[in-house]
Amino acid sequence: MNIKSIKTKLYVWKGPVKTADTIFATPVSLLPFQTDAQAPYRFFSWLVVEVETTDGHVGIGNAGLCPDVTKLIVDTRLAPLLIGESPLHTEYLYEKMYRSTVAYGRKGAVMAAISALDIALWDIKGQVMQQPVFMLLGGRTKEYIPSYYSRLYTRNLDDLQAEASHYKSLGFKGMKLRCGYPLTDGLAGMKKNVEMVRLVRETVGDDVDVMLEAYMGFNFPYAKRLLQELEPYNLRWVEELLLPDEIHLFNKLKQYTAIPLSGGEHEYGHFGFYDLVKADALDIFQFDTNRVGGFTQAQKICTLAYNEGIEIIPHGGQMHNLHVVMSSFASPMAEYFPKTEIEVGNELFWYIFNGEAVAEDGNLQLDDKKPGMGLTLKTTDLRNFTIIQ
Numbered sequence: 001m002n003i004k005s006i007k008t009k010l011y012v013w014k015g016p017v018k019t020a021d022t023i024f025a026t027p028v029s030l031l032p033f034q035t036d037a038q039a040p041y042r043f044f045s046w047l048v049v050e051v052e053t054t055d056g057h058v059g060i061g062n063a064g065l066c067p068d069v070t071k072l073i074v075d076t077r078l079a080p081l082l083i084g085e086s087p088l089h090t091e092y093l094y095e096k097m098y099r100s101t102v103a104y105g106r107k108g109a110v111m112a113a114i115s116a117l118d119i120a121l122w123d124i125k126g127q128v129m130q131q132p133v134f135m136l137l138g139g140r141t142k143e144y145i146p147s148y149y150s151r152l153y154t155r156n157l158d159d160l161q162a163e164a165s166h167y168k169s170l171g172f173k174g175m176k177l178r179c180g181y182p183l184t185d186g187l188a189g190m191k192k193n194v195e196m197v198r199l200v201r202e203t204v205g206d207d208v209d210v211m212l213e214a215y216m217g218f219n220f221p222y223a224k225r226l227l228q229e230l231e232p233y234n235l236r237w238v239e240e241l242l243l244p245d246e247i248h249l250f251n252k253l254k255q256y257t258a259i260p261l262s263g264g265e266h267e268y269g270h271f272g273f274y275d276l277v278k279a280d281a282l283d284i285f286q287f288d289t290n291r292v293g294g295f296t297q298a299q300k301i302c303t304l305a306y307n308e309g310i311e312i313i314p315h316g317g318q319m320h321n322l323h324v325v326m327s328s329f330a331s332p333m334a335e336y337f338p339k340t341e342i343e344v345g346n347e348l349f350w351y352i353f354n355g356e357a358v359a360e361d362g363n364l365q366l367d368d369k370k371p372g373m374g375l376t377l378k379t380t381d382l383r384n385f386t387i388i389q
């Protein structure tokens with residue numbers, strides 16, 4: 001059995017988008033003259049790869065990061081490396097893709113493209129072995145996967161309170177809000193960010209974890225002061241306070257706060273995470289399997305993290321991350337982007353795939369009997385997409 005063909009499909013959303021109330025700090029927020037700091041970080045398209053074998057298996061992978069660029073990389077650079085190879089040799093094929101692109105790759109779009117293909121190869125491996133991917137990675141380590149509700153984009157305090165209260169009532173044991181006010185709003189903005197945290201904490205009480213997303217939007221002095229202000233609210237973590245390259249500053253921040261620091265959503269490969277470990281930069285790693293180098297890298301990073309007492313709580317929900325969470329003792333829970341109208345792009349996957357796990361009482365379940373990733377592509381209700389092949 002060899003790889004016969006690789007198809008790439010770019011799903012571009014053409015339907016309605018609700019953006020008015022989704023304001024949060026980003027790395028661009030620190031720059032002057034910015035009217036819309038979210039713009040570079042909203043994405044309304046998604047890449048799907050389909051890897052077909054000579055005996056008729058089709059593995060599905062995906063990449064959400066700059067999918068138009070990722071498509072080009074798969075089509076022109078990576079697919080030719082895989083055609084004719086056995087899809088089961090995932091370790092070798094990862095190294096072949098990584099080492100063939102290392103001069104211009106290593107991180108970012110190239111690693112997202114490699115990730116999409118690696119996920120598809122593991123999907124094939126599961127189909128061939130007639131086992132779900134999590135069984136191949138280590139099997140079941142939990143009865144179910146606890147998940148935390150990840151949205152709370154609004155800066156309107158009444159709406160924020162109502163949303164937090166509603167999702168607590170649905171059974172979620174954790175929820176994450178965003179820093180609605182960027183660094184350029186100064187001390188007044190910081191107070192409003194803290195006020196949003198206080199409101200959510202008071203709304204959900206002490207039995208629900210509260211987390212704060214900073215999306216790389218701040219610098220060291222602001223982050224240090226913000227952490228001081230947040231100390232009373234018993235946060236489960238504060239996420240991506242700084243740029244992913246400011247590894248040494250994360251370590252400095254850790255000296256000042258008892259609040260766990262998380263990140264790694266924009267870090268790549270086991271080499272990248274080894275640098276984070278060596279610098280003692282973070283308490284929680286949040287790679288996304290569809291960026292970090294697929295299951296082949298995710299598995300290695302889980303081991304690294306376990307050695308160091310670092311938790312793995314991947315970015316995004318989606319099946320590729322749930323298989324990792326289910327099979328790793330280092331991973332206590334998953335993120336859950338609820339299915340909503342299209343807002344920032346995180347929700348798009350619900351409209352592309354069948355088979356994504358839906359939270360019940362805040363928990364997610366995987367089927368022991370569904371081979372591979374357990375996903376298929378939707379064939380109906382696609383009128384709001386343009387699909388570019």
Ligand SMILES: [Mg+2]
Nearest residue numbers: 213239265315
């Ligand atoms: Mg994040």
